[in-house]
Every structure is written in C-alpha cells, then in structure tokens.
Amino acid sequence: MHLSPEVELGLVVASAVVFVATLVAVPMLVVRLPADHFVRPPTRRSVLIHFGRNVVGGILVAVGLAMLVLPGQGVITILIGLSVLDLPIKHRLIRRILSQPRLEHAIQRLRERAGKPPLEIPDSDEPSPPASERRAVNSRRSRAPSGSAGRSHA
Template sequence: MFSRLAAWLQAHDWALWSLGGMSLLMFVVTLIAVPIIVARIPADYFARPERDTRLILQRHPAMGLLVLILKNLLGLVLLVAGVAMLVLPGQGLLTIVIALTLLNFPGKFQLERWIVSRPPVFGAINWIRRRRGVPKLTHP
C-alpha cells in the first residue's frame, strides 16, 4: 500500500508543489491581511445586537447579489482547501477560519461573537489593534 502511495506521489509531484506554493502564498497573505482587517473592524462591531448585512444589497441589488455569490464561492473553495490542508502541507485551520468568515450561514454572527469573547482571542485582537493605533474592541 505504501509503495502505491509513493508511486502516486511521484506521478503527481506537480500537485504537491502546487499545494505547497498555495500554502506558502496563503501564509504570507494572512500575515499581511489579518492586521489590516482587524484594525478596520469598528470598535463596537461585536457589541452590537446584530449585524446589518443588507447595506450593499440596498445600494446596488444586482452588484450586491454578485458579490454575495462570489464571496460564498470563494469561502467554499477555501473551506475545501483548508480541510485538504489538514492532511496536506499548509495552514489548514487558518484557512478554514478564513473560509468561515467569508461564508454566510445561520448563527454565524453568534459564533463570531463567541470566538472573539474568548480571553486569548480578545487579547490578541486588541494587541494587534493597539499596535495599529486604533481603539480597543468593546467586549461582546
């Protein structure tokens, strides 16, 4: 069985190199994007009772629908890639978290509030915000 796996890996080395390259790219992108995104979150974002997701749909309904579809498709692709990276080289858990932020599903805002309310996560987010010179988040 191991010899068949080794033969398959040798025959598909381009796939491993591609996954490794994507993994490295995702790592670099997250190192750059996470501090920017965390700094742009309004300080009271998680303290609000609910999230208003209709803004883009109200301004341009067709464009809002297109953005919503593309965002969820990207989230789905990243979710599949993240699950694959749990057994392949890459940041599987980080990719899954990024995918979940892009996907729309019932209870998502409550899940995000619960995650952010954990002391280590809340402290890390506020540490990043402090380094970027923006006010701390209001605790959910």
C-alpha cells in the first residue's frame, strides 16, 4: 500500500505534534500526582464522572500504545491512562508496570527535580491495603526495635 505524499506529511506532522505534546504533558501529570496516588483506596464517583474517566483513560492508553511505535513517552502515557481508568484489573497492571526499575527511577527523578515527594509504589505481588492499615503498619515499623532481639535462631 502506498500513501500519497500529503498523507505521509500529515502523519509526520501529527507524530511530531504528539511527541512534543507528550514531552510537555506527561512530566506535568507525573509531577502533579499525589505521592499516595497508586496506594490509596479508590473513592466513589458519580456515573457520569466514572464514564468520563474511562473515556479519557481509554484514549490515553490507546495513544500510549501508539507511542510504543511512534515517537513519544508510550509507557508513561499508558500508565497514566491506566491510573485514570476504573477497571478491576487496573491495580494489577499498574503494579506490574511500576515494578520496572527503569520506569520507577525515571518517575521518581521527575518528581525529585520538581521538589515533590516520591510516589509510593505498591508491592507488585500484593494488593494495596486501605490507607488506615498502611498508617498502622508504618507506625508499627517506626516503633519496632532494630536488630534481631526476640527472634530465636534454633
């Protein structure tokens, strides 16, 4: 299949525009995310907001998939799209993507440069606990004595 020169030029221009837009938009979105965005419990929303979020999230995932072969930040765009979606599989996919060391390092570096706290990344093999449980576990960890006192080594 041969494309006309006008269509080819249009695709090149569209690809360049998407590339530049993602270079600006994706880092801004990553920096604006609250530090606990990926570990806090979901909030209830109206049907209209639920539908709108799924439409926007689906578009971001589709654009991110396209950017895997076109210029742009495909993986980060997919991650942001998935975080917007309200689907049961969302949390598992996000944990799997965020478990990639290079991506986590890039995200944390963006946030550090912007003076934001690091994102709390959920463990890849267990679901996110509710916020109240996280606070309880974190406070127990901070009060726990260091060393191996009390453990038996038989």
